[in-house]
Structure formats: C-alpha cells, structure tokens
Amino acid sequence: MQITLDKVEKGQQVLLKEMKLGSMQMQRLICLGFTPGAIIEITQNYGKGPLMLIIRSTCLALGRGVAKKIWVEIKNTP
Amino acid sequence: MGRNQKYTIALAGNANVGKSALFNQLTGLHQTIGNWPGKTVEIKEGKLLHEDIQITLVDLPGIYSISSISPEEEVTEKFILEKKPDLVINVVDAAHLERNLYLTLQLIEMEVPLVLCLNQVDFAQHEGIQIDHLELSELLGIPVIPTVAIHGKGLHELVHAAVAHIQKNNFPRYLRYGNEIENCIQQIMKELEPFNLKNWSRFFAIRLLENKYDANLKPDLEIQTRIDLCKKEIEDIHHEPIIYVFASERYSKAEHIARKVTSIETPKNKFRLLLDMFLLSPFTGYIALTVFLLFMFSAIFYFGNFIAGYLELIFGAFESFFLSSGIPYAETIWSYLILGVLSAIEVVLPFILPFYLLLSFFEDSGYISRMAVLTDSAMHVSGLHGKAFLPLFLGYGCTVTSILGTRIIEDRKERLVTCFLSTLVPCSARTIIVMGLIGVFIGFQWVLVVYALNLLILILLGRWSSKLLKSESPGLIIEVPSLRWPNAKNIVKSTWFRLKDFFVFVVPIILVGHIIFEFIRNSSFIQGIERAFSYLFEVLWGLPSFTVIPLLFGILRKELGLIMLQTFSPTGSIAGALSPRQMIVYSIIMIFYFPCVATLSALIKELGWKKSLAITGFDIAFAVILGVIVNFILSLFML
DSSP states (O other): OEEEGGGOOTTOEEEEEEEOOOHHHHHHHHHTTOOTTOEEEEEEOOSSSOEEEEETTEEEEEOHHHHTTEEEEEOOOO | OOTTOEEEEEEEEOTTSSHHHHHHHHHTTOEEEEEOTTSOOEEEEEEEEETTEEEEEEEOOOOSOOSSSSHHHHHHHHIIIIIOOSEEEEEEEGGGHHHHHHHHHHHHHTTOOEEEEEEOHHHHHHTTEEEOHHHHHHHHTSOEEEOBGGGTBTHHHHHHHHHHHHHHTOOOOOOOOOHHHHHHHHHHHHHHGGGOOGGGHHHHHHHHHHSSOOTTTOOOHHHHHHHHHHHHHHHHHHTSOHHHHHHHHHHHHHHHHHHHHEEEOOOSOOHHHHHHHHHHSHHHHHHHHHHHHHHHHHHHHHHHHHHHHHHHHHHHHHHHHHHTSOOTTHHHHIIIIIHHHHHHHHHHHHHHHHHHHHHHHHHHHTHHHHHHHHHHHHHGGGTOOGGGHHHHHHTTTOHHHHHHHGGGOOOHHHHHHHHHHHTTSOOHHHHHHHIIIIIHHTOHHHHHHHHHHHHHHHHHHHHHHHHHHOSSOOOOEEEOOOOOOOOHHHHHHHHHHHHHHHHHHHHHHHHHHHHHHHHHHTSTHHHHHHHHTHIIIIIISOOOGGGHHHHHHTTTOTTHHHHHHHHHOTTSSHHHHOOHHHHHHHHHHHHHSOOOHHHHHHHHHHHOHHHHHHHHHHHHHHHHHHHHHHHHHHHTTOO
16 A cells, blocks of 8 residues: 555655656655665654655655655565 | 876765865865856865875765756766866765765766775764675775775875876776666667767766756757657666666665675664754754754854954054054055954954854754754745754844855755845844844834844745745755764864855955945045935935935944944934834834845855845845835824
8 A cells, every 4th residue: 555655654664656746856866765666764753844764774854745745655574 | 107297086975974074184274165167066176295196186066966956966077077087086975885876876877987985984883884895896896995084094095096096097897787778878879979978978878868858968859769769668668767767776786785795783872863862853852952052142142242352452452553653544544444354354253253163063963954854844934944944043143154054055046045035134233223223212022023023024035035936846855964973173174264265255345345435434425325315215214314324334234323323313312313213114124225245245155246136136125115114104103
C-alpha cells in the first residue's frame, strides 16, 4: 500500500515509490538520493513542522509540504 | 621534475564536508574571494608552494551534483569545462560516503584528472564507520587519501598525490551503465563528433540524454530527434522517467562501492544522538533556540557597544591630535576623508566582528540547519522557510549583519526576498529613533503599535514578493549535518577573511556617501533642498520643513535622524517642535525609507547593483506612500 511520506511514523523504514513535485525540487531530491527503491528511515515526525529522515547514510529535513508529495511503501521488517 | 612549474587545482565537494577547512589549512593567509562573472557565487582562490611547484588552489562552491540546477552547480561545471584545472580534488565526507560518491561519479564522467580526499575520517571512526581507502581507490581507479583537514592530518600526502597524479596525466575510468544506455551514449557521441568536444563528448552525450536541453550545445533537429528516440528506448526498458534512470544507476553504483569498502560498528557514544533529540524536539528545542538567540543577540550588542565606545575614545583622541598637528587643510581632510572611514569602522566593525565569529561557530557546529528546522513552520506565514529566520532575526540588531547572513540561504529567489525584507526590519539604530521619539514623548504603547504595524507589513510584503518571484511552491529541503564542536582556528580564519572582504568592498562606498553629504552640509544647498521637498514634507506628510535634513542624513547613519533632529529644531527641543502625530509619521518613514549606506553597500555586495537599486527604490516609494497614509489616518484623531 502506498502512502505519502508525511504519514510515516518515527522509526519506520519505507521504500520510495514516486515523487509528484516540480522539476526543480525533483532534481534536487534525486541528487540527494531520492530514486525509486531507495530506503528512507524516518527519524522524527511530530505530525507538524518538517520531518527528519535518513536516506543513503545522510540525515535530511524535509518540509511537510514536500513530504506530502512523496509516495512511499512501508518496508516489511524481515 | 621541472622547476617553476605552475598548476591549478580545484576543490569540489558537497556542503558540510570540511572543504573550506581544507582550503584554509592548505593556503594559509593568502586568499582572495571573488565572484564568478555575472553570478553571486563565491569562488575562493589561494596559493601554496609544494616542492618548488606553485599551486593555485580554487575552492569551488559546495554542491551535491553536477546537473546545472543551481548557480553553484553551473559555476562548478563551467569552471571545470572552461578554466580546465590541471586536477580536481574531490573532498568527500567519510561518514556519508554513499551520498558523496554520487558527485564523485559525475566528476569521473567529466574525465578530469581526479584525486579523492576522504575527509573527516576521525569523525567517521567515532561514529563506528571504517573505510578501506585502498579498496576504494581500486574500485574508483583514482588515488584516495584519508585526511582530517581541520587538524592538518594527511594534507601533505594529499598534495603530494595530487601533484604526482597530474604528472602521470591519466584519466579515471568512468562508470559503465547498462548495455542499452551505453548503446545510446555511443550513438549520441557519434552525432556530437562535429562539435569537436574531445574528451568531453561522453559527458555531453549523457547530459543531453539526462536533461532536456543544454544551452552550450544547441543540438540541431536531427540530433534532437535521435536523442528523443534514445530517451524513449531507455524509458521503455526501465519503466521509469529518464530523469530517474541515470541517477538510479549512479546511486546503485555508489551504494555498491560504499558497501564494499565500509565496515560499520555501533557508535561509541550515544551522547550526540541524545543532544540532537534535545535540540530538535518541539519543547526543549525551542527553549534551546531562544537561549542561543538571546545569547547571540546580546553578545553582538554588548560586545559591539563596548568596543564601539572604546573606538570612539581612541578616534576622538586621534581627532584632536590630527587637528592640532598643523597639517595644512587638516580640518577639511578630516571631515571629508578620515571621518568617513573612521565612522564606517566605528559603526560597523564592532558589530560584524562578533557576528561573523558566532555565525561561523553556528555554521561549523551544524546548528544553523537545526534552527531552520525549528522555525520552518513559523516562517511559512511570510512565504519563506526556516533558513530565512536567522538573517531576519539578526536584522533587529543590524541590517548589515542580516544581509550578510542571507548567505546561508542557497535558493537565490528566497535570498533576494530575505534581503529585501531585512532592509525593512527595524535595526537597533532605528529602534533608537522610535524609542527616542515615540517612547520618550508619547508612550510605550505607541512603540508597540509601530512595531506591530512593521511586522504586519513584513509578513504581507514577504508573501507578496515571494509569490511574485516564485514559480514553484516553496518547501524546505536541507541536509542536517552531524553536530560537532567547531575548530577555533578555522572560525578565526574564516572570520578574518570575511571581515577583510567586507571592508575592502564597503569602506569606499561609505566614504563616497560621506563626501557627498559633507559637501551638502557645507554648501548653501540646504535651503534649496528644504524647498525642493517642502510639498512632500509639509503637505503630504504634515512634517515641518526642518525635518528634511535630519531625515536625509539618516541615509548615512540612521541614528543621525534623531541626533540631527535635536540640533535642527527651531526651538532647540524636539518636544516643542513636533506634535505626536508628526513624531509617529517621522519614525515610520525613518524605518522604511532607505537602507543606510552601509546596508546599501552590503546589498550591492550580495545582490549586485541592479537588484539593490530596485530594493532601495521600492523602499523609498513605499515609505513615501505609507507616510501619506499614516499621516492621513492619524490626522483624523491626533494633532
């Protein structure tokens, strides 16, 4: 099931599926490693304000507006 | 090895990898900071001598990729393509190898001689990350030198390897994509043959396949058709838009390499994690932020005023010494030339010195991006995001620091909006006017009204101007680097260079301003100027004509707008010469009408002449209209 990134709770790992952003932001995110299939771990999400995550060994903060346009799938824990 | 050889070496890498620390360590005190023609992107240049070889080291801006999406990326690409450095040192952060390798792979695609500087290995080890640099070198096909730049470790080896690599003159082997992509690259390369791109042809072929268009090449219709066919072919095979395909391929390569050379243990201490949670959680985070901000603000102003006081004493003593020294035209030389320079130093230096020290401290520690995270939601009200908070906040102290602080905002448009707004934030000098007039003679509640009006206008203008400038909805995307204790030497060095840079630029402009105003003061123009502005002042703003000159001199230093009001008022006291309504109108115009000369020169430095003059023009027009409106409304119920 696909959800948007802002709905993911702290500590959960997800797989990136699709981004529905303008081309500039899309490019920026792709360069930072937001490619389909990339693993994202949410490290902070208080339900408001920006969320923090780890992608490709790097810690990033994303504004909620950006996170709402990134579609992901919850990764099953093995 | 030939004598007197000269090489140019460029440093390229992501932000927050210790690139500037490396640059500072290698070049010592010989640095020049310049802008790339036509762009406000900083490029630092320094020299160093290595075994008889003169090396010009160029510090390129921090970037995450080479795809021309930001001016920084464009400048980096242009520098490498046009200036053709003998070698590029790619600085990577050992703790974030995978993300850093993305740029490395792109640099390899550019086929420039490349050496990898694996920096901050001590910090990575502390986090439990070990990297086999020999294997990394093997996999990438380029020399890899582990370093700890802030402590100077591994730097000699790095320069040595770089020089040896130039002399060997070999190019790295590039990343091979899947067969279907390689096939397309070959086709495009063939089409590009007439352009005579030599070893750039592969890079441009990939660029054309990956992006829509490259302004440097202008492929004709035939080539474009071929490119579009290839793109479609690749997209069909990969089942995803082409924009993802190359990035995915590079990242899977980066991931593969990073995994092979990295061994991870659990980090030795969890203190940093706990500290981070404390600094970022909604409750404790805001308390910490408030404490830091108050500290920063008061440190800048207590320290600033303290130093300014001493400077005033010293300069005063110097003045009497100079005037009694018997130098011909001493008085004229003093008031036209020396006074301008000294007042620039006295007004600006005491405040930007602590500001730059603290800014470097917060930047190096990684706290700036945490500040942006905490204030992001609040800043959305004015159409901006978190990174604009610190500069605007500092604007309540001094507009110059505020404008120089906008450097932390990467996005050009947002930086422009922030610079624009910060000229309208009442700085401490303007606060002195508001307090000295309204606070003293009318009442503190009116001070609050004026500040609330100012804040409301800031929010509205922020929304309006960011809407006007932006085509895309804004959003925060920011790396949050690990917290670390900054290196004192690095802070002092970067503060020194920033200060030097600032004064070389700003002092001449302040000096010219001073000369013009000194000329006006000593001429018979004063009455003429008062007459010229009489309609605006007396009819539209309802202000007496003696306020014209103090208001104009506020351009030099805003405080003069209050000091000179006292000297110019016909009754010798402000209270008898201005009514409450006039005081409010005067203060409001004073807040908005013109950034002072120091601010204007900082603006020009950051944005260039055109945008600075546009902002100044807007501010003046806005103040004129606002003055008329406020005067009209107040005259309905106030004297």
